[in-house]
Amino acid sequence: MATAATSRSVRRPDPNTLVIFGASGDLTSRKLIPALYQLLEAKLLPEHFAIVGFSRTEFTDHEFRDRMHEALKEHLDDFNEDVWKVFSEMLHYIPAGDHDEAAYRKLKQELKEFDTTHQSEGNRLFYLATPPEAYAEILELIGSSGMAKADEGWTRIVIEKPFGRDLESAIALDETLHTCFDESQIFRIDHYLGKETVQNLFVLRFANGIAEPVWNRRYVDSVQITVAEELGVEHRAQYYDSAGAIRDMLTNHLLQLLALTAMEPPVAFESNVIRDEKVKVLHALEHGSVEFVRGQYRDGTINRRKVPSYHDEPDVPADSRTETFVAVKCFVENWRWAGVPFFLRTGKRMKKRASEIVIQFKHAPFLPFQSTAVKKIEPNRYVIRIQPDEGAALMINAKVPGPGDMKIVNVPMTFDYDESFRVEAPEAYLRLLLDAMLGDATLFTRSDEVRRQWMFVEPLLSVWGDLERYPAGSWGPAGADELLERDGRSWHVP
Ligand code: BG6
Numbered sequence: 001m002a003t004a005a006t007s008r009s010v011r012r013p014d015p016n017t018l019v020i021f022g023a024s025g026d027l028t029s030r031k032l033i034p035a036l037y038q039l040l041e042a043k044l045l046p047e048h049f050a051i052v053g054f055s056r057t058e059f060t061d062h063e064f065r066d067r068m069h070e071a072l073k074e075h076l077d078d079f080n081e082d083v084w085k086v087f088s089e090m091l092h093y094i095p096a097g098d099h100d101e102a103a104y105r106k107l108k109q110e111l112k113e114f115d116t117t118h119q120s121e122g123n124r125l126f127y128l129a130t131p132p133e134a135y136a137e138i139l140e141l142i143g144s145s146g147m148a149k150a151d152e153g154w155t156r157i158v159i160e161k162p163f164g165r166d167l168e169s170a171i172a173l174d175e176t177l178h179t180c181f182d183e184s185q186i187f188r189i190d191h192y193l194g195k196e197t198v199q200n201l202f203v204l205r206f207a208n209g210i211a212e213p214v215w216n217r218r219y220v221d222s223v224q225i226t227v228a229e230e231l232g233v234e235h236r237a238q239y240y241d242s243a244g245a246i247r248d249m250l251t252n253h254l255l256q257l258l259a260l261t262a263m264e265p266p267v268a269f270e271s272n273v274i275r276d277e278k279v280k281v282l283h284a285l286e287h288g289s290v291e292f293v294r295g296q297y298r299d300g301t302i303n304r305r306k307v308p309s310y311h312d313e314p315d316v317p318a319d320s321r322t323e324t325f326v327a328v329k330c331f332v333e334n335w336r337w338a339g340v341p342f343f344l345r346t347g348k349r350m351k352k353r354a355s356e357i358v359i360q361f362k363h364a365p366f367l368p369f370q371s372t373a374v375k376k377i378e379p380n381r382y383v384i385r386i387q388p389d390e391g392a393a394l395m396i397n398a399k400v401p402g403p404g405d406m407k408i409v410n411v412p413m414t415f416d417y418d419e420s421f422r423v424e425a426p427e428a429y430l431r432l433l434l435d436a437m438l439g440d441a442t443l444f445t446r447s448d449e450v451r452r453q454w455m456f457v458e459p460l461l462s463v464w465g466d467l468e469r470y471p472a473g474s475w476g477p478a479g480a481d482e483l484l485e486r487d488g489r490s491w492h493v494p
Contacts, residue, residue: 011044011434011438012044012045012046012047013045013046013434013437013438014046014121014123014153014154014437015046015047015048015049015118015119015120015121015123016046016049016120016121016123016124016125016153016154016437017049017050017051017052017111017114017118017120017123017124017125018036018049018050018051018052018124018125018127018433018437019051019052019054019107019111019124019125019126019127020032020051020052020053020054020055020127020129021054021055021126021127021128021129021130021134021138022055022128022129022130022131022134023052023053023054023055023064023093023129024053024055024056024057024059024067025055025129025130027129027160028053028071028129029067029068029071029075030071030075031427031429032127032129032429032433033068033071033072034071034072034075034076034427034429035427035429035430035433036051036087036433037072037076037083037084037087038076038426038427038430039430039433039434040083040086040087040090041080041083044434046437048118048119048120048121049090049118049120050090050092050114050118050120051090051091051092052092052093052094052107052110052111052114053091053092053093053094054093054094054096054103054107055095055096055130056095056096056097056098057095058095059093059095060093061091061092061093063093064091064092064093065088065091068088068091069084069088072084090118092110094106094107094110098137099137099141100141101141101144101145104141104142104144104145104147105145107145107147108145108146108147111124111147115153120153121152121153122150122151122152122153122154123150123153123154123155124147124150124153124154124155124156125155125156125157125158125436125437126142126147126155126156126157126158127157127158128157128158128159128160129160131239132160132162132164132173135159135173135176136173136176139176139177139179139180140176142157142180143179143180148180148181148185149180154185154439155181155185156185156186156187156436156439157177157181157185157186157187158187158188158189158432158433158436159177159186159187159188159189160189161188161189161190161252162243162247162248162251162252163188163252163445163450164450164454165242165243165247166454166458166461167451167454167455167458170450170451170454171451174447174450174451183446183447184441186447187432187435187436187441187444188444188445188446188447188450189432189444190252190253190256190444190445191428191429191432192252192253192256192257192386192428193256193428193432193443193444193445194427194428194429194430194431194432194435194443195386195387195425195428196390196417196425196426196428196431197384197385197386197387197390197391197417197425198256198257198260198386199431199443200384201257201260201261201357201384202260202269204384204392205265206265206266212265214361215336215359216336216337217336217337217338217339217340219361219362220337220340220359220360220361220362221340221360221361221362221363221379221489222340222341222342222343222360222489223258223261223262223340223341223342223343223357223358223359223360224342224343224344224345224356224357224358224360224491224492225254225257225258225261225342225343225344225345225356225357225358226344226345226346226354226355226356226358226491226492226494227249227253227254227257227345227346227355227386228345228346228347228350228351228352228353228354228355228475228494229346229347229348229349229350229353230302230303230349230350230351230352230353231348231349231353232297232307232310232313232324232348232349232472233310233313233316233324233348235314237313237314237315237316238315240322241315241316241317241320241322242322243322244322244323244324244326245294245323245324245325245326245346245347245348246294246323246326246457246460246461247457247461249326249346250326250328250344250346250457250460251453251454251456251457252445252453253346254344254346255282255285255453255456255457256278256445257357257386258281258285258332258342258344259278259281259282259449260278261357261359262281262284262332262336262337262342263277263278263280263281264277264280264336269442270442271440271441271442271444272441272446274442275441275442275445275446275449278449279446279448279449279452280334281332281334282449282452282453282455282456283452284332284333284334284337285330285331285332285333285452285456289330289331290328290329290330290456290459290460291328291329291330291483292326292327292328292329292460292483293325293326293327293328293466293468293476293477293479293480293482293483294323294325294326294463294466294467294468295323295324295325295326295327295347295467295468295469295470295476295477295479295480296310296320296321296322296323296324296325296467296468296469296470297309297310297324297325297347297348297349297469297470297471297472298310298311298469298470298471298472299312299471299472300349300471300472300473300474301471301472301473302349302351302352302472302473303473307349307472307473309472310322310324310348310349321467323467324347324348324349325345325346325347325348325350325470325476325477325480326344326345326346326347326460327343327344327345327476327479327480327483328342328343328344328345328460329341329342329343329483329484330342330344330456341487343483343484343489343491345476345480345491347470347476349472349473350473350474350475350476351473351474351475352494353387353388354385354387354388354494355385355386355387356383356384356385356386356492356494357383357384357386358381358382358383358384358492359381359382359384360379360380360381360489360492361379361380361381361382362379363377363379364377369406369408370406371405371406371407377397377408377410378395378397378410379395380394380395380396380397381394381395381492382394382395383395383412383492385494389416390416390417390418390425391414391415391416391417392414392415393412393413393414393415394412394413395410395411395412395413396410396411396412396413397409397410397411398410398411431443432444466479475491475493
């Protein structure tokens with residue numbers, strides 16, 4: 001299947017050099033390098049382009065290229081040696097120790113040379129793909145070596161989450177960033193925004209006349225957002241155990257999905273217009289009365305495979321009280337949504353991988369059918385499927401065929417990506433890297449959004465009491481079901 005990257009109308013960025021800090025890490029080989037390779041293949045990279053890997057491991061250019069070669073072969077289904085030949089010539093590497101000012105001087109010197117040898121015209125994109133503990137030092141050294149502002153061309157910085165551990169540290173990180181970069185130079189990644197289906201939310205909502213009239217408290221009963229993972233913590237327990245599901249997923253990905261679902265129609269598809277609207281939603285959340293449930297998985301079975309409990313994962317302390325699941329009930333207190341509950345849930349080691357947004361509509365006000373078989377019917381639900389099986393379905397009630405008693409069942413009217421477009425959705429990182437090079441910040445989070453996100457979750461972080469266990473391979477702890485059942489609702493089963 002072709003990738004949709006090839007069918008985009010061409011938006012080619014300016015020549016530039018991309019510097020990846022943390023180039024020997026997992027994110028670089030799993031996500032960034034494959035996305036860059038695919039951009040080259042789709043002819044979306046600038047005509048003149050270079051990549052500099054910058055991290056602790058002592059690679060030569062040659063060794064770095066070998067390692068990236070292996071990574072591409074491992075992570076891509078359709079790897080092509082001819083494309084690789086062109087790609088490999090773009091790759092360079094500079095090793096850098098702790099507080100290694102000399103390495104930053106060398107980087108500066110090399111970037112200058114690339115302006116000639118790779119014709120990168122003074123444009124630089126810095127990408128922080130290191131653990132967050134390293135951010136402050138890198139930012140300080142970029143600043144003190146005079147690389148944050150170019151004499152000619154543009155300089156931008158892409159930064160990976162987590163943006164702090166709480167409101168205070170997020171503000172501190174922002175201050176450090178702003179000592180060398182303007183907000184217009186900063187691109188904070190939330191990779192969910194790079195997902196094709198998440199961008200399609202804008203279109204499903206704002207390019208369909210039938211959506212707007214019903215997208216409010218008059219017709220919507222409630223909204224559910226689920227991001228369920230089958231995976232556990234893999235090899236990231238050290239990070240994960242100090243983060244937990246609230247910091248790792250709720251603060252960013254789920255709140256972004258909520259903001260896109262609830263935002264007002266923007267007057268233009270422009271970065272600050274969209275972000276202004278999202279901030280208003282996050283602001284309105286602050287005043288909601290929040291209920292939530294934290295959970296941690298114990299051993300269980302997923303797809304007939306036994307998986308150990310969170311406590312037994314390598315590098316997880318036996319007495320860890322970190323949540324691997326969280327469910328929240330909250331309200332967006334504004335004219336559109338007052339009184340409509342938003343239920344969010346995310347967890348690791350759940351029954352299956354499924355991310356979706358479900359708009360549940362109010363029941364028909366009156367049922368005229370006499371049949372005793374029609375006592376209770378399901379509500380209409382609009383299910384927007386983020387991944388996998390990308391698409392959407394409107395669940396409507398229909399008559400079961402037959403001459404006997406009237407029977408009604410809930411059936412889907414579906415839109416399926418594969419069927420409609422016959423292309424695979426491009427990887428989120430491909431889109432986000434391209435947009436950062438183009439200087440388009442629409443799919444990146446702004447400083448005030450990040451603060452609002454932390455303001456919302458902070459009260460949840462300070463509660464360490466209840467932690468319900470749930471078996472791996474389930475839909476989470478019983479408390480998460482009760483959160484809805486109390487009002488006669490239930491989670492949509494993906
Ligand atoms: C990351 C989290 O941001 O998102 C991970 O740190 C999580 O813990 C991942 O597994 C999920 O992303 P995706 O794209 O696989 O749904």
